[in-house]
Amino acid sequence: MGDFLIINNVTKTYLARRRTIADFILRRKIPYIRAVNGVSLRLDRGKTLVLLGESGSGKTTLGRLIVGLEKPDSGKILVDGEEVPYVGDKSYMRSKLRGKLQMVFQDPSSSLDPFMTIKDIVSEPLIKLHMPKNEILRMVIEALEMVGLDKSFLNRRPIELSGGQRQRIAIARAIVTRPELVVLDEPTSALDVSIQSQILNLLVKIQRELGLTYVFITHDARVARFIADYVAVMYLGKVVEYGSADDVFNEPLHPYTQALLSSVPKVGVRELPKTISGEVPSAINPPSGCAFWPRCPYAMNKCRNEEPQTKVINNREVRCHLY
Ligand code: SF4
Numbered sequence: 001m002g003d004f005l006i007i008n009n010v011t012k013t014y015l016a017r018r019r020t021i022a023d024f025i026l027r028r029k030i031p032y033i034r035a036v037n038g039v040s041l042r043l044d045r046g047k048t049l050v051l052l053g054e055s056g057s058g059k060t061t062l063g064r065l066i067v068g069l070e071k072p073d074s075g076k077i078l079v080d081g082e083e084v085p086y087v088g089d090k091s092y093m094r095s096k097l098r099g100k101l102q103m104v105f106q107d108p109s110s111s112l113d114p115f116m117t118i119k120d121i122v123s124e125p126l127i128k129l130h131m132p133k134n135e136i137l138r139m140v141i142e143a144l145e146m147v148g149l150d151k152s153f154l155n156r157r158p159i160e161l162s163g164g165q166r167q168r169i170a171i172a173r174a175i176v177t178r179p180e181l182v183v184l185d186e187p188t189s190a191l192d193v194s195i196q197s198q199i200l201n202l203l204v205k206i207q208r209e210l211g212l213t214y215v216f217i218t219h220d221a222r223v224a225r226f227i228a229d230y231v232a233v234m235y236l237g238k239v240v241e242y243g244s245a246d247d248v249f250n251e252p253l254h255p256y257t258q259a260l261l262s263s264v265p266k267v268g269v270r271e272l273p274k275t276i277s278g279e280v281p282s283a284i285n286p287p288s289g290c291a292f293w294p295r296c297p298y299a300m301n302k303c304r305n306e307e308p309q310t311k312v313i314n315n316r317e318v319r320c321h322l323y
Helices: 021-025 059-066 117-130 131-145 162-177 195-211 221-227 245-250 254-259 300-306
Strands: 005-015 032-043 048-052 074-079 101-104 181-185 212-219 230-235 236-246 310-315 316-319
Touching: 005 059, 021 245, 032 059, 032 230, 032 236, 048 059, 048 221, 059 074, 059 101, 059 117, 059 212, 074 117, 074 245, 101 162, 117 131, 117 162, 131 162, 162 195, 195 221, 195 245, 212 221, 221 245, 230 254, 245 254
Parallel strands: 048 212, 048 230, 101 181, 181 212
Antiparallel strands: 005 032, 005 074, 230 236, 236 316, 310 316
């Protein structure tokens, strides 16, 4: 499904909590959480991959790994043939991908410094790239225009703006370096419903104009359906289904995908959506076998004991013993 973005067997673990002095003294072991567990995906340039799942599925960690804000414990991520550097490593400064990978966060109120001017916020990534000063202002104004704002915003501050305008500023800051790939982490979920579609349409327009590749993180199947070319459904750090948006939405194969998508009303069907029962189990102590079995209506004995491996069915990857 492409070779612009290649995620090859990536795993990322964290300590379940910070180590305290008492832990050292008592030699207590702290459990690990496998936030991302052996994920492999591929994507073509200019396409949108949606990472879909409930909170705790590992979507945001995978997004942060893709832009180098986290370092994988094992596995590799390549963009356009280059290994993604971790921002904390020395190799980052020499990497061709510097400035080419950007991320937009969920809540613009917390991701933008409320007291900085818009000019300073949007120019920050260009200053880090040592762009010439006379170029910076031109590029900032161009980025503002691309997100539907003008230079009258330059000296204003986020605190004076609406939620939708703030998210436009966050998008302008992400595209000002002319990146090749942008990770969008639930970019509309903190906004009013009336503003959400405006921002989604804006993102589609910018993608076409700049030829951007998007990795779009969401828990909302309706948003996923609107924006996705490809969908990777994640559950407890693993991809349980991956395929083209048309295939996944028209005929979801994995029981978890089926449950997530049942919340999207179908045209002409006047049926109340089913809700998915139970909660995502603890990542510290995940269920044995298939991690979804405690919530799965089709669970069999085998599901409790044996972890399903990825199978390819009609151009789709799916992890489930039903196939
Ligand atoms: Fe359900 Fe078993 Fe498939 Fe897991 S492997 S999704 S428990 S049927």
